[in-house]
Amino acid sequence: MGQRPNHMDPDEFRRQGYKAVDWLADYMARLDDLPVKTPVEPGDVRAKLAVSAPKHGEEFSAVLADLDRVIVPGLTHWQAPGFFAYFPANASGPATLADLVSSGLGTQGMMWDTSPAVTELEQHVLDWLAVELDLPERFRGNGVIQDSASSSTLCAVLAARHRAGGIEALPTLVAYTSEQAHSSVIKGLRVAGIPDDRIRIIATTPEYAMRADHLAYEIVQDRKHGLTPFMVIATVGTTSTTAIDPVGELGWVAANFDAWLHVDAAFAGTASLCPEMRFLNAGLESADSYVFNPHKWMLTNLDCSAFFVADRASLNNALSITPEYLHNPASEAGTVVDYRDWQVPLGRRFRALKLWFVIRHYGVEGLRAHIRRHLAWAAELTDWVKADDRFELVAPTVVSLVSFRHAGGDTATRRVLDTVNQSGRAYLTATTLNGQPTLRVAIGGTRTERHHVEELWSLIQSAA
Template sequence: MKKSSNLHMTTDEFREQGHKVIDWIADYYENIEDYPVLSQVQPGDIRSKFPNKAPNKGRTHEEILSDMNQIMPGITHWQSPNFYAFFPCATSGPAILGDLISTGLGINGMNWATSPACTEIETHVLDWLVDMMALPQKFKSNSTGGGVLQDTASSSSLVALIAAREKVSNGEINQNGCKGDLTVYTSIQAHSSIEKAVRIAGIGKNNMRLVDVDDTFAMDTNHLKILIETDIANGLTPAYVCATVGTTSSTALDPLREIGSICREFGIWFHVDAAMAGPAALCPEYRFIHDGIELADSYTFNPHKWMLTNFDCSVFYVADRSALINAMSVLPEYLKNKATESGAVYDLRDWGIPLGRRFRALKLWNVINYYGVEGLQTFIREHMDNTQTLRSWIESDERFEIMAKTPLTLICFRHKNGDAFTQELLNQINESGKAYMTHTKLNDQYVIRFSVGQSTTTLNHLKSTWDLIVRIVEEMEKI
């Protein structure tokens, strides 16, 4: 992009069109509640609105922007204050602007040398987060470990597994491949990404052990120890245990201290997945979720879920960075440079799967600097308080039952008329366009997940949504 061009967008045109795009985004947020939260289109509806072949000649940006009128019906509005499905992807103005600057700079931060600020801001802001969340000092860059940004917790858990695999095999698997004798452990309530990581890392699904849970849906450590001892007796090598702080189905909290002690006893890599729950630790009163975290070899959480930083942005910490770098580093001739060879810098390409790396840290930098620690704490506390108020409304209605504890901002509930009634209730909630929720099964019963955490969700939104649910139930009960 430059001041004049017969082919490219000029800087003057970019400035003019950029203002229009910012206005479009701002207008979208001002009117977001006018849209049905869950897209109501059918498969193929969006594609049918556009030509089968790409344009031979370029179009004006005004024309391209107007295409959004045809695209918007196919958007599910994750930033709506009435989005309660899955877990949130809460973003904010500062995050969006930080991401815009990152995109505008267009750098590739694969090595320190390819953009020193990309590596150093990332390292700096992740050191900040260690202190902000009272995480172990071993996760700081001035210790034996350090932090890095991945795209999602799925990648973080995979990278941790690869590091664990190479540590237990002394690097042999990178050289010769898996022999099928390593085992991995996680609870039956763990995220599906752990199974995917096991497959990708070559461990094999049959070598993944699913640990039972207790009546709170947290990992049963007695069963974990039995599984480990059985595998050792059978000549297998336990390599990796993944505990979850805030499971997807119910936000159950695995007992980190007990799990970590077992891992220490048997010399097993201990990874902690706190993808959703992690930001709660910004508030001292909620740091109980991390009791025992000092025993972890690696830890991940997603600012793009509940810390006002737009997707994608996953924080990954490791206690021993040499184990990670030894597992991941590949240094061809074309990547060699003076800074790398000096040993004085980190090359974050060695801390993850891709070689190329976006300047993800800039949006996180913007968020932390704009809100400050106190602002982020206020955001978390409001959601925690509002969730408990919502829970009290559900508890006071004898037609419903709550199916799990609510340590964070997810309420799992169902109608006492049973699975079919609860499923139809969820369908009608989502078809109304007024709210969007998803389901799970707990103890083999169909359960609605009411997940609070979007950037602009207030107690008034929760009350309106609860009133909607009650009205739908009353209509269903008449049939």
Template sequence: MDAAEFRRRGREMVDYVADYLENIEERPVSSDVEPGYLRSLIPTEAPLEPDNYDDIIKDVERVIMPGITHWNSPYFYAYFPASNSYPAMLADMLCGGLGCIGFTWAASPACTELETVMLDWLGKMLKLPDHFIAGTHGRGGGVIQGTASEATLMALLAARCKTLRRIRAANSELSEGEIRSKLVAYTSEQAHSSVERASLIGDVTMRMVPTDSTYAVRGSMLKKMLEEDKAAGLIPFYFCATLGTTASCAFDNITELGPICNKEHVWMHIDAAYAGSAFICPEFRPLLNGIEFADSFNFNPHKWLLVNFDCSTMWVKKREDIIGAFNVDPLYLKHENQESGAVQVYFHLHTQYILQTQVALAKEFESLVRADKRFEICAEVVMGLVCFRLKGSNDLNQLLLKRITNSREIHLVPCQLSGVFVLRFAICARSTDSRHIQHAWRHITQLSCELLQENH
């Protein structure tokens, strides 16, 4: 394909994408294919002769689209949003054309510099403490990761390294293996599964801290566990707090937890993957109070700030903690102006309007649920997530979700709160409006009616 053909095909692809997003409501939000559906639709081996371009594009509708869950459909209420937007797509096209890899400053200075300065912009929008901003006299700064899981792991590994060095310096008689086997990490029992996975990768013990009635970890709960473990000769070293849990969007009490962690040399990482974007709105910023105690903080602009996947932004209080943990320095990466590098991104910052609209839609859905005595709300609605269920058994609610899923009119996923099976209704698509919320509720109540009648 030469440049001339790319110009023609590129225009067609821009139109295809615009058509897709303009007409996304007409497609069933979720897929009804069976596992293995795709293999039979294409040859078993790569063709030896090139395919015709038009045939390849026809295959998008014939082969790919039947197996797509349309995350940007206004009928998509599952997981959390995976935002994309037209400006972000344009920026990605530019990045693809440049095709440079910013693994060191010298490998393309603009990548590292733009990343650092944009994370200062974004950090200031969130009113992060000065020590997280690179362009100050502090020792911290921001860096882009692929996902919140990576940020959680990175922080855990840095904390592990820092603690090993600290304990060894004070107790030269202890071997590294002995110290390692005493390390304990902590997180909420409501934390995302990737936090537990980080402890498996880092090969350290992780204890799950119980939560209060709002599914938040409180200072007293962590303190109790720390005392127990220290008394048993163990070494607490890492706590991952969550602001906006996946199950119910609960907020750990970091103003209580932070001072405890600081006093005990426990690295406090804050995972605000979903909720973090909302802290640019003044009315939500108080939920980030306590950030001044954190060693690292992370949220996903690719969830709720209209940036395409993947863009997970992480700030650390001391850059040297991260760099020191993994530095290996081969000659082919040396250059005169060394710096920690990372992946290129170029993004345009957006306003608070869409976030506030989506929170209002969640409140609208909440009030519909509350007005119907057959249902109950299962967790406080703070942002764009509503946890609700039919009053009654778990089996009943599982059956309701199964019917919702099979109808393929809307798409949502469940969670478990206090051992109870709960439906999660997350406002995801940029195009979701009141009309879609009302429709979703009518659909849910109609399926519920049928179900309750059959059960009586």
């Protein structure tokens, strides 16, 4: 039969697993000493890799050694305490261990029948979240984990398209979103067959929130021309400033024209775990679907996006295809949820395990403490910016993102950005608002402490 594959037996897996966990623990311990943003040039990493794949298996110790030699120098360290770019991608010990367990189980949870625990744990922890976030009753019992808010938004678009008549209605369908909405919104609409000339970009207020009056005007004009307004996509916590769209007002307009309202709260939604932040939920009772990402700010490793839908029938009917090989008694009886009908792919990893580990390890109060620290530090940074006449805020600080620019203009703002990022101590990203570059400081890292925010502000001041 020839050579046997070199599978790790349980004893070998245990020995090498200890080494891998030790390596990860050492990596976590030295994160503060690594340059946050990698300085490598294009091609540097590939130049260190073997030209051809190995013909015979190598020692596991050699593979681990190359993590330090090849991989780590080419990483931007998203878990570094000085990472303030984009939005955070929280990782934590419990979630990491859950990912390890999930990978080792290697289960495929496409249907209840293929692993009942995968489905029922997912249903249960999402109901926990719906309660603790104080989401409207209509979302409870109707949650699913997607890989990202992008996928969640695409699923919402497909459900809305189905409710509006499906593929046959496609030539008349029109969608509406804010000029501040995430790029995944336009991508999802394009994937669903909605061309750019039937995507209306709605104007915003001076605080960058979508204007309901402008939305209503655009819908009325489209109706006059025989078009079908089928979807409105609102944002709670925009990428540039964490602005909050008036969901209740938008929902009233959408409902009057039978349009689906989807709410993207990918980053900010986690904050509504805290009762004092429940204003973020205002108007959600009028939403047809809602998404937030525990993998951004809730200590749950990427990927884990919590998607809730009020009308599961539109979602399931849009995505359900059942060949003979997927038939089984439980599904036929209609007594179980088959999450394959809630997403685009067929296969599903056991992502709910991460949420379960995290919630049980930290508890709801521990998660609230994590969020409240970042909210407090963002408020402090906002005060520091206001007190320094070299800088100006461009928007209110709603959660833990502070958006500001150098009062000296575009060149000075970019100089601050480049200087901070080249320091290796911190990493920022910028956005453009009103045609001007704007610095974004997103506070939310698992290992970020107040002194890291202070150090960042010192770097910014020195660069000014």
